Amino acid sequence: MDIFAVNNFGDTRSGGLAGPMGLFVIVLMSIATVLLIRNMNKRIRRLPDSFADGKRTQREAEIARLNADLERPDAAESSADLDADRSVAAAVPADDEVTGVTTKRDGGSAQGDAGRV
Template sequence: MRSFAVNNFGDTRSGGLAGPMGLFVIVLLCIATVLLIRNMNKRLRRLPDSFSSPEQTQREAEIARLNADLDRPDAGTTPRNVEEPRSATPVEGAEDEVKAVNTEGDGLSADRDERHI
């Protein structure tokens, strides 16, 4: 008696697309990798050889801020005292300030409606 081996290990149809699609994906990933490496190298070449110290950067920022303060048109006026309360100098036509409302006594809560009491 002769018995023939039978292939029961998956699809045996001819002309499948797995090979060509796999090759396409690999080529696409290789092209993307090359483009990313080129872009990274361009950006690295633009960086300076060394960076200034943080103290120098902070000093330059402070100088730029002071120069900007001097260039403002109202630089000659004296600044208002920060510690002075704002209500000490009322502005004409200003609306009255909003008063806080206490809702504890009426059975309603600010975050709940009357059904959850």
């Protein structure tokens, strides 16, 4: 009973393209990484040292927009419309205030005491 070692993995000498293709993929990925790092460094260098405050910038933009609206030739007509809209909105009654409801255990009113629900 002689047992011989059998190569069940196929012929290892033919089709030896996996090594060079792997090297090619690694080189391509390395080049792409270097280019991306260079690009990001350029973009980071272009950034300002500090950014403006968001609320201040938003306020300035709102002021500029309002000034541009006032400088339009038809600004007088639109401002009259805005005043009319405000007076209509003021005529609408406001909703009643919602107050807390207490139980008998809390004792008394919910206005101003610590037992509010």
